[in-house]
Amino acid sequence: MGTKLFLTFVKRQIDSVVLLFSAFRIRVLALLNTLSGLSSLSVFLILVMDFGFQLSDQNELLFSNFILYIYFYFCIDILLRLVLDKNWFKYFVSRPFDLLIFTPILGLLPTLPFFSLYLISQGALFFICLGRIGHISKLLELIKVKPAQLFLFGFLFVIFLGSLLLSLPVSTTYGSHISYVDALFTSFSAVCVTGLVVNDVGVDFTYFGQIVILLLIQIGGLGIISFSILLSLVTHKKISLIVSKGYQASYATFSLNETFKAILFIFKVTLFFELLGAALLYWGWQGQFDTVNEGMFYAIFHSISAFCNAGFSLFSDSLVSHALHVPTVMTISFLIILGGLGFPVLFNLFYYQHKSYFGVRIKLQTKLALYVTGLLLVIGTLVIYLGEFNGALSGYSLQDKFLLSWFQSVTSRTAGFNTMNLNYFGGHTLLMLMIFMIIGANPGSTGGGIKTTTFGLIVVSFWSNLKSSRHVNLMKRRIEEKNIVEAFSLLFLAILFIGLFGYGLFLIEKGSFLPIMFEVVSAFGTVGLSLGVTQELSNGGKILIMVLMFIGRIGPLSILYALSKPKPTVNYAYPKEDLVL
Secondary structure, eight states, X not given: OHHHHHHHHHHHHHHHHHHHHHHHXXXXXXXXXXXXXXXXXXXXXXXXXXXXXXXXXXXXXXXXXXXXXXXXXXXXXXXXXXXXXXXXXXXXXXXXXXXXXXXXXXXXXXXXXTOOHHHHHHHXXXXXXXXXXXXXXXXXXHTTOOHHHHHHHHHHHHHHHHHHHHHXXXXXXXXXXXXXXXXXXXXXXXXXXXXXXSSOHHHHBOHHHHHXXXXXXXXXXXXXXXXXHHHHHHHXXXXXXXXXXXXXXXXXXXXXXXXXXXXXXXXXXXXXXXXXXXXXXXXXXXXXXXXXXXXXXXXXXHHHXXXXXXXXXXXXXXXXXXXXXXXXXXXXXXXXXXXXXXXHHHHHHHHHHOTTOTXXXXXXXXXHHHHHHXXXXXXXXXXXXXXXXXXXXXXXXXXXXXXXXHHHHHHHTTTOOOSSOGGGSOHHHHHHHHHHHHHOSOTTSSOOSSOXXXXXXXXXXXXXXXXXXXXXXXXXXXOOHHHHHHHHHHHHHHHHHHHHHXXXXXXXXXXXXXXXXXXXXXXXXXXXXXXXXXXXXXXXXXXXXXXXXXXXXXXXXXXXXXXXXXXXXXXXXXXXXXXXX
16 A cells, blocks of 8 residues: 555656646747747848948957857757657657758868858858747747747848848859849839849849749739738647737638638639749740740749739830730730739639629629729720820830830839830829839739729719718728728828938938839839839938839828737717817
8 A cells, every 4th residue: 555655646746747848848949949939030130231331350359250150059959859859750850940950060171161151150040040030929929029020130131141142143244243222123113013124134143043933923023921821821820829819810811710710711822823924925935035944933933023013024124025915915914914903803703703602792892993994904005005006106006006005004013124215104104104013903813003992982982072971981881981081091101101212212312203202102003114213223212212113102191000009998088179270
């Protein structure tokens, strides 16, 4: 009996120790994840400073010592994780980049004198931190970052990561000197799917650099949230509460499961149309390239760039050399329109047509987006056709005039490709193009601008006000007042940001009014059309355009919401009083 009690006592003590160790292990891993996120951010910041700026010898020494300190920290971090983990093989399978912790040993080998310990440590830490991006979200959750701020941080993180990759010698062709500011500008333009470039993408960048740009375009077009959800699905990783809220806020879904379905639909649609577009372009460009691989790469690049409404082209003249090539014009137009329609519209139309889903109706937002998009395409084509009939389009046949007008109408709202030199257009046509760029594409799309539904709602509200209607009604639906306020707020913010950044650019750059304002509007609308100002910008002007592209891609209201502190709701209201307007 005594032996049995003793064994029971020992078993309970062992269980207590196991529980204590398990709790200790959880706490230690949580601490390590937080420190890992902080260290990863520090490494990326140091690499940006090291690549992007000419540092003094003292700062170079400080940075090199800091990199080595962080390297030693990761050695301790990985060692502790191995001690706490029962299966080392499973650990390195799930974190293969952690194996790079051993690569700096190569710098000590006498047979590899061209490797320095500092350079190898930089490369090893870069990839180790890349594999620990998830720990950064733990750090952000700890400091109570809002979902909107997390969304902004994700975009900025990808942009700076892309700038580092584009700064590498392997990304640029021999003899092409690209400064870090230019690499950062290209990364901003790609992630914000704008298309403004200071370098010739097809000449100055190698295949590696062009692939990096293509990945940045794809990530920026579909959104950081979409890719992080897809990564979570593939790796079967748990999603933190703050990230989950960010997903649902971005896609207006009620549950994470519903968000997963929406994201999977987005990727399926994107893959289908981009592959279809690439196939059509490859077929249309038969005989134009020396090798099959080159033709396929050009077709894939331009298909993704068109669907994401990015406007990046590997041709030095954009699509001017293909201005009258019907397969190219119609395929690119088809991709731009589909990408600009927005995934909520495509999602709604798909389930409305699907016979297995009963009771699904076409939403008001879908109808408004389709009506406004169609109307703007027709109006834009007519404005360019009639306005430039005896101007920039003179000398072309009627069919060619219509084809050129159609494509510029399609691309002017958000895409950024051009089949004509816009400097030949008259001021009246350029003014209309600027209005189209401000309007932009549909909500939830790969395009920018204040969005077609915002413009449509402003027009309907204005018309209702002229008729002295008590409510704003549209297609037998009453519009919420908060939507009307948001629509006019977006228009006001668009004009405000365009005015402020235009004023700043006039102070920095030397140029006439129309080209600079056209550049500013193009950057805000994430369009990418230019009158030749982009390549002439100073570093200060490039920074202004980068910030404006970012504001245009994220949205002015989203930027202000992320940076503002929410006020507590109150349960009282002040007395009303009318004003004379």
